[in-house]
Amino acid sequence: MRKVDLKTLARLVEGEIVGDCDIEIHGFAPIETAGEGEMTFLVKANRLEPLLNTKASAVLVPLSIEKAERTVVRVRDPYLASAIIHTYLLAEPFAAEGVHATADIGKDCVLPDQVTIAPKVVIGDRVHLGQRVMIGAGTVIGNDVEIGDDTILKANVTIENGCRLGKRVIVHPGVVIGSDGYGYAVDEKGCHIKRPQVGIVRIDDDVEIGANTCIDRATYGVTWIKSGTKIDNLAQIAHNVVIGENSLIVAQVGLAGSTTLGRNVVLGGKASVKGHVHLDDGVMVAACGGVHQNLPKGAVVGGAPAIPVRQWAKAVAVFAKLPEMARDVKQLRKDIKEIRKINEE
């Protein structure tokens, strides 16, 4: 890690140093394990004990803390500031290693001078790579693929023909981009006739895609992941899905064909969305939720089929007591019968 003076780091996050301004920082670690020369962070002002006991040389703290017995940097959001500073400390100039001798590059490709292509990579024909692209070992790229500057493909990734990735995209191992969408017509005998899948996948800038996630190409047109969206591991993105900017798609989510999401949508782990529906900006779906219909801006839902999350939380609480409720209803029916009998007498 680099050695950086505290003033520079504080400036990066618009923080105010209270204590020794002349420290140099060469590491970043959690508050319990950080040592001399390292920086750390405290998210909640109501847990002061770690702040007293840490051996870190400087601590990012929320504004509600005015000073401490050690050097602190007061910031609006210590969690955010920690991400920015840790990333800054880790940053290294791109060291281009070029194309490894065992990589296989097709015809008419455009490769800039600043790339790192690992052993056993296979690249098709007419592929364009941006500056400082890194491609991990065993990754396979089809024909006519475009990849923007500073994008990183890890090991054993597969990108199929014609797909387009933007800048600063990170693709983790085992990801498949551009496999055929799941589309069939049924003939008179009940056989499934494959529909050609001739669209592509388009991934915009600053997208991250988790390990073994699959993104199918469009039947026609594009399956499109817009800028800043972060997808976790083992997610399934079907043909013609569109995901808006800065959305979060947590692990094992499934999005069926032609579904569209607005911006800043959050889908919890294992959530799923039916095909051909639209979730508007800022929609949140709780983990394991199953959405079957369009949802308006800002809707927060849970359960399968998904309903407003508060209603769902109340309903599941009653669900657990259903056996008692069934007994109550049975008893009530007896009571009514008895009352009627008495009344009749």
Add this chain to the structure above:
Amino acid sequence: MRKVDLKTLARLVEGEIVGDCDIEIHGFAPIETAGEGEMTFLVKANRLEPLLNTKASAVLVPLSIEKAERTVVRVRDPYLASAIIHTYLLAEPFAAEGVHATADIGKDCVLPDQVTIAPKVVIGDRVHLGQRVMIGAGTVIGNDVEIGDDTILKANVTIENGCRLGKRVIVHPGVVIGSDGYGYAVDEKGCHIKRPQVGIVRIDDDVEIGANTCIDRATYGVTWIKSGTKIDNLAQIAHNVVIGENSLIVAQVGLAGSTTLGRNVVLGGKASVKGHVHLDDGVMVAACGGVHQNLPKGAVVGGAPAIPVRQWAKAVAVFAKLPEMARDVKQLRKDIKEIRKINEE
């Protein structure tokens, strides 16, 4: 794409041309984007506007449309016809590229003259490949594997020892066929002792398997996917599962060990089926459904545990109102108490 005269295309789908019979078609696209020389299709007769506005040279229409201001081809099922014609237009004669210099082929393999084996493919010993087989870059095939004519394995696929694939099978990137089933015995100390998994996987003709799907080998005997079945991405098929002909297994489905499906079964996305049960021909399970028991021919179920889908639809509607119902029941108990009190007075 090829250039084909309209009469040939109409004959392929038993369609009747109304309009100009002498057109040549060289492309296929959706009705909104199709241009001159391209063909398209209209599924529903009640949406005529796109038919009026399209720039396509010919439109596949349902029989309920008798004529239009442009050339149409009347067919029983325009969706099916579009799949057949689009596929026909895209078809190209197989151009064998042979075995790439960087592929690694084992001993005693049988390779026909017409194959395309991409860079970095690794093939074990005694492997038999059919005519016109295509194997994508980075794919690994174990020993004693058999692969039928016209089968396509995309990139980074793994087929383990002894598995058998039929003709015209399509296997998408990252698929694993023939990994060990998940089977253990427990010893006195609570340790899990691995049971040998010595069976194979058998995939019949015309099966398609989506990206990163896993199909485990049988403990003994075969895990068997029968002809015409289409499996989507990220599905889990456990050891000794048997899937009947022409079934549809949508993304992220999980089938536990020794479960058997009849023909034309449809499992919606993320559905799961317990081990050792049988779903008979034509069973349908709604997305996210969880099946815990045998299901008879034609059963349509939803929910987890799955119940008949209509019953499930009604039950989930009540579920959302459970908090109100709980309040009602509470109120009813109060009412009864009050009535009794009055009656006693």
Add this chain to the structure above:
Amino acid sequence: MRKVDLKTLARLVEGEIVGDCDIEIHGFAPIETAGEGEMTFLVKANRLEPLLNTKASAVLVPLSIEKAERTVVRVRDPYLASAIIHTYLLAEPFAAEGVHATADIGKDCVLPDQVTIAPKVVIGDRVHLGQRVMIGAGTVIGNDVEIGDDTILKANVTIENGCRLGKRVIVHPGVVIGSDGYGYAVDEKGCHIKRPQVGIVRIDDDVEIGANTCIDRATYGVTWIKSGTKIDNLAQIAHNVVIGENSLIVAQVGLAGSTTLGRNVVLGGKASVKGHVHLDDGVMVAACGGVHQNLPKGAVVGGAPAIPVRQWAKAVAVFAKLPEMARDVKQLRKDIKEIRKINEE
């Protein structure tokens, strides 16, 4: 398979031979298909027909069977004994094939003389391999990885920088170990800022990991799978998860960040656990269950959100009848109204 005399096999499982002690066994198969010279097993004493009809030369039976018309080996747990004996019969001495000419090994690695490294393997710098390690074709190992004796990595696996695997670990194809955890901070504009993920994954002895499963590295520290735990296919293990000894994690399970499991925990297929909770020793979660809170030792739960499994079983039974119950409650309200009216008259 090896040829072994029955006495040796019986001794392995502390079994008592009743019948011919001098047989030699050269195979193991299910009771229906086993033939001459092969051994088999019968789990349940109440199904005697297969025991009468089998052509196997010897049968492992439970202690409740005292003798039979053929040679039997009486053991406490025939299922466990079958795993031990079948494994023994299959065992072969390790035949080191060395490093394949097309494998790519980095700088300063420590490779013992007894290893088998398949074609197209890529290994980074400073990697340490134990004795008798086998690495399948197309597998990629990052820098500074340590792998213990007798560990097997199948084909197309990815192990990222710094991860540590113990002895006798089995990793199936397509597994990704050490990909970045899913961690972001949000800035003022709603953009997600990646938090560096600088921890590792540690896998202890005798762990097995199913095809295409993903285990993310820790943000700081370790994501840790303890000894004897068996993970099925397509599971998602997030950053900083800790799984105790001898646990079973069935296919498509999802564990969110920083969750910890005790020993001998069993998570059924597709179960999921929220982040930052603890499931104590021996907890069992039914298939598809969703756990949202800490669970004490031995808890057995089902449903999502998960509740005690018996309560859940009763609640789902009532759930299916909710429409009738809603009708009943409506009727009860009418009845009360009517009774009150009569009372008032």
